[in-house]
Amino acid sequence: MKENVYSRSADLLDRARKVLAGGVSSEFRKYSYPHPLFYDYGEGSSIYDVDGNRYLDFTLSQGPLILGHSHPAVLKAVEEYSRKGQIFAGQHIRELELAEKLQSLIPSAELMRFCLDGSEAVQTAFRIARAKTGRQKFLRFEGHYHGWMDNVCWGLSAPSADALGSREDPAVFPWSGGISENSRDDFMVLPWNDADLLSAIMAKRYPEIAAIIMEPVMCNNGCIPPVDGFLERVRSICDQYGIALIFDEVITGFRLSLGGAQQYFQVVPDLSIFAKAMGSGYPISVVAGKKEWMKVVEDSTVIHAGTMNAGHAPVAASLATLATLESENPYPRLFAYGRKLMDGLKQAAQETSQNLRVQGMGPMFNCCFTDLQTITDYRDTLTADKSKLNRFIAAMHNERIRIIGRGLWYISAAHTEQEIDHAIEISKKVLAALG
Numbered sequence: 001m002k003e004n005v006y007s008r009s010a011d012l013l014d015r016a017r018k019v020l021a022g023g024v025s026s027e028f029r030k031y032s033y034p035h036p037l038f039y040d041y042g043e044g045s046s047i048y049d050v051d052g053n054r055y056l057d058f059t060l061s062q063g064p065l066i067l068g069h070s071h072p073a074v075l076k077a078v079e080e081y082s083r084k085g086q087i088f089a090g091q092h093i094r095e096l097e098l099a100e101k102l103q104s105l106i107p108s109a110e111l112m113r114f115c116l117d118g119s120e121a122v123q124t125a126f127r128i129a130r131a132k133t134g135r136q137k138f139l140r141f142e143g144h145y146h147g148w149m150d151n152v153c154w155g156l157s158a159p160s161a162d163a164l165g166s167r168e169d170p171a172v173f174p175w176s177g178g179i180s181e182n183s184r185d186d187f188m189v190l191p192w193n194d195a196d197l198l199s200a201i202m203a204k205r206y207p208e209i210a211a212i213i214m215e216p217v218m219c220n221n222g223c224i225p226p227v228d229g230f231l232e233r234v235r236s237i238c239d240q241y242g243i244a245l246i247f248d249e250v251i252t253g254f255r256l257s258l259g260g261a262q263q264y265f266q267v268v269p270d271l272s273i274f275a276k277a278m279g280s281g282y283p284i285s286v287v288a289g290k291k292e293w294m295k296v297v298e299d300s301t302v303i304h305a306g307t308m309n310a311g312h313a314p315v316a317a318s319l320a321t322l323a324t325l326e327s328e329n330p331y332p333r334l335f336a337y338g339r340k341l342m343d344g345l346k347q348a349a350q351e352t353s354q355n356l357r358v359q360g361m362g363p364m365f366n367c368c369f370t371d372l373q374t375i376t377d378y379r380d381t382l383t384a385d386k387s388k389l390n391r392f393i394a395a396m397h398n399e400r401i402r403i404i405g406r407g408l409w410y411i412s413a414a415h416t417e418q419e420i421d422h423a424i425e426i427s428k429k430v431l432a433a434l435g
């Protein structure tokens with residue numbers, strides 16, 4: 001009989017299921033291959049499970065670890081700052097330094113507030129937009145992920161492309177049980193990357209709309225870049241109707257550039273949200289925006305609070321992460337390695353006659369199995385062969401390459417060119433055997 005190389009994890013999972021609902025602390029971790037695994041430690045681009053298996057990690061814990069696991073500068077800063085206390089129910093100098101740093105880096109960040117995660121910061125942005133405009137709804141796009149709170153827990157889990165119905169008035173499906181039915185009234189939804197449609201609908205519906213929110217690259221479904229001119233058109237529609245343009249930069253922030261997608265694409269939103277890479281794995285996020293929008297927080301029209309906001313450890317982690325990104329400037333490398341890996345996967349797919357489609361920006365990209373040549377919106381992603389993707393991810397995992405289950409790859413500053421070459425070699429072998 002074949003030895004179970006995950007036996008220690010399997011035992012721990014049995015134990016965990018008796019105390020943690022489903023054995024995990026986040027829904028996404030439930031669906032890991034071959035079952036939720038227990039990890040012991042991470043270093044650079046590698047992560048080790050409790051059975052001693054080492055993986056080349058392209059999940060980066062769903063994105064935050066832009067410098068790789070356990071970066072010494074981050075750990076040192078966290079340790080030093082933590083020795084001076086954890087949190088004060090008051091201000092501290094590092095929090096101010098971090099805000100000043102972010103203001104200097106992010107084009108739209110004239111004023112900001114710190115939160116703990118992306119989901120919370122998204123809701124803060126909605127509240128700001130509602131208070132300033134006096135309107136109630138936000139417009140979101142099919143397939144974009146903005147956290148797991150009730151009003152954004154729709155529009156990202158359709159059973160099929162056909163089920164979505166007309167593009168002008170798409171059907172939406174709840175992603176979870178227990179969602180407040182009233183939350184359906186908070187938003188309207190449209191397909192992404194279609195500025196003509198957006199413009200036509202906004203001409204009629206703008207009096208209801210406080211904000212338009214999007215991932216400036218749809219990283220969570222297909223890693224789809226905006227089509228040429230789309231972001232600029234949305235910017236001008238928002239200007240025309242007094243709508244807040246919100247960029248959810250939870251993934252693109254500090255990954256496409258130090259100033260996020262807004263700097264990369266040169267389109268400046270009114271409000272934006274940064275999380276994940278900002279804290280290298282420590283719980284910190286920020287909602288930032290132009291003064292005219294953030295004023296409602298400044299004058300206490302909008303209440304934003306949080307006992308745990310801007311503690312010493314996460315602020316230290318964030319300052320150290322940003323300082324390292326600034327001094328090392330890994331961005332040319334993140335793009336070069338990411339694109340090399342994307343090209344290598346495409347080549348491997350061609351050589352093995354597999355319909356693997358690879359697309360994205362480089363520092364993050366997606367792969368899926370479909371006969372479509374390009375994927376421009378969420379509806380396209382629903383045509384992909386999920387079970388084949390699952391088999392690919394599982395086979396890569398067995399070869400000790402760890403990728404996010406929905407086909408998303410993240411490159412960190414710790415990955416080396418040899419590791420990229422290795423991942424290409426392995427993918428060739430896996431694709432050839434995939435059938």
Ligand SMILES: Cc1ncc(COP(=O)(O)O)c(C=O)c1O
Nearest residue numbers: 117118119145146147248250251
């Ligand atoms: C684009 C985007 N927005 C918001 C969120 C929610 O962030 P968090 O998981 O930190 O609450 C995520 C998480 O993956 C995300 O990818």
